[in-house]
Amino acid sequence: MPPSNTDPFYEHVRSEVQGLREAGLYKTERVIVSPQGATVRTADGREVINLCANNYLGLSSHPQVVEAAHEALRTHGYGLSSVRFICGTQDLHKTLEARLARFLGTEDSLLYAAAFDANGGLFEPLLGEADAIISDELNHASIIDGIRLCKARRYRYRHNDLADLERCLQQAAADGARFKLVFTDGVFSMDGTIARLDEIRRIADAHGALLGIDECHASGFLGPRGRGTHELRGVFGQIDLITGTLGKALGGASGGFTSGRKEVIELLRQRSRPYLFSNTVAPSIVGASLAVLDLLERSTALRDKLEDNTRYFRAAIAAAGFDIKPGEHPIVPIMVYDAVKAQQLAARLLELGVYVVGFFFPVVPKGQARIRVQLSAVHEREHLDRALAAFAQAGRELGLI
Numbered sequence: 524m525p526p527s528n529t530d531p532f533y534e535h536v537r538s539e540v541q542g543l544r545e546a547g548l549y550k551t552e553r554v555i556v557s558p559q560g561a562t563v564r565t566a567d568g569r570e571v572i573n574l575c576a577n578n579y580l581g582l583s584s585h586p587q588v589v590e591a592a593h594e595a596l597r598t599h600g601y602g603l604s605s606v607r608f609i610c611g612t613q614d615l616h617k618t619l620e621a622r623l624a625r626f627l628g629t630e631d632s633l634l635y636a637a638a639f640d641a642n643g644g645l646f647e648p649l650l651g652e653a654d655a656i657i658s659d660e661l662n663h664a665s666i667i668d669g670i671r672l673c674k675a676r677r678y679r680y681r682h683n684d685l686a687d688l689e690r691c692l693q694q695a696a697a698d699g700a701r702f703k704l705v706f707t708d709g710v711f712s713m714d715g716t717i718a719r720l721d722e723i724r725r726i727a728d729a730h731g732a733l734l735g736i737d738e739c740h741a742s743g744f745l746g747p748r749g750r751g752t753h754e755l756r757g758v759f760g761q762i763d764l765i766t767g768t769l770g771k772a773l774g775g776a777s778g779g780f781t782s783g784r785k786e787v788i789e790l791l792r793q794r795s796r797p798y799l800f801s802n803t804v805a806p807s808i809v810g811a812s813l814a815v816l817d818l819l820e821r822s823t824a825l826r827d828k829l830e831d832n833t834r835y836f837r838a839a840i841a842a843a844g845f846d847i848k849p850g851e852h853p854i855v856p857i858m859v860y861d862a863v864k865a866q867q868l869a870a871r872l873l874e875l876g877v878y879v880v881g882f883f884f885p886v887v888p889k890g891q892a893r894i895r896v897q898l899s900a901v902h903e904r905e906h907l908d909r910a911l912a913a914f915a916q917a918g919r920e921l922g923l924i
């Protein structure tokens with residue numbers, strides 16, 4: 524290319540990337556050459572136990588789910604080449620939206636290309652500058668971005684701190700808010716913390732506020748029937764807005780949704796920009812998602828097995844001497860504290876046939892580096908025992924236990 528006066532821009536981009544490398548913040552992508560499962564094959568041909576997927580129920584490669592995707596491909600085609608309101612709505616889309624509402628205990632739902640879009644397109648159509656959004660400080664990036672696109676006043680409460688939530692609600696009232704919406708992740712992905720929705724609902728009610736939750740790390744397995752955080756906390760049917768993903772427990776492909784009262788979903792269909800101006804979800808994903816809901820409504824076997832695996836692994840890893848964040852979620856943070864050690868532990872575990880990832884600043888606070896294990900219903904005891912033995916060996920070698 525001829526030299527041009529845009530060279531300084533490209534120089535700037537290269538130096539930004541170089542800065543990330545030097546700060547140890549550069550993310551690399553490990554290439555997998557197999558489907559997602561209890562084990563995966565990496566590009567160098569090794570078969571390793573996978574403990575870092577959001578494949579909570581093991582549905583990413585489940586034969587019935589894969590077959591349903593094939594069937595929808597045959598009956599409804601590969602794609603629709605359209606947004607929903609032009610010619611991108613099939614019977615399958617309408618059925619899935621109604622089925623998701625039933626599963627989640629709401630009235631209606633609408634589909635998005637991703638949960639990131641569901642959150643991105645949620646707030647701006649519903650609330651304006653006269654209103655207030657009260658948000659947990661550790662909410663997911665897509666919630667933060669969605670709130671930024673909305674003119675409502677923003678209030679941030681300290682993570683999982685109900686007294687601070689109450690303070691924000693009082694402040695919003697004092698500031699003259701017309702409508703108030705409290706919004707929180709149902710489950711926080713770095714710690715596996717489960718929001719105290721029963722208490723949050725009570726506080727929101729006391730202040731005349733709506734309550735919305737992001738159920739990406741909950742839908743399909745939390746609660747006795749796997750309906751989510753609201754079911755676990757005893758407030759099923761009492762949540763105003765639910766966003767979630769089809770890309771984690773509910774099949775693992777892609778796609779997201781917002782679910783709630785009929786009138787809210789109707790307005791979002793008219794005004795939510797990622798819904799209006801982005802392509803419809805592919806028929807194979809919609810058909811497979813319907814098969815997922817069939818499976819989960821028929822039997823709780825998968826979420827029950829995930830719960831067993833979680834209990835077993837959490838008890839055994841703690842007994843081995845590792846320091847974990849207590850809880851009941853299949854996200855198990857194994858605390859290493861030191862960023863270099865966390866990376867060494869992950870690297871050694873990979874050599875020993877266990878795939879996990881180290882998380883450190885800025886993804887988690889400084890001095891809080893960890894390995895985040897995620898359990899799945901697809902793991903058998905034998906996988907967990909092999910992983911536990913590898914953790915014990917690597918932990919001893921690195922002086923962690």
Ligand SMILES: *Cc1c(COP(=O)(O)O)cnc(C)c1O
Nearest residue numbers: 637638639663737739768770779
């Ligand atoms: C994964 C995740 C999302 C994004 O979901 P996608 O469907 O992959 O866009 C949004 N919110 C939370 C809390 C998540 O964990």
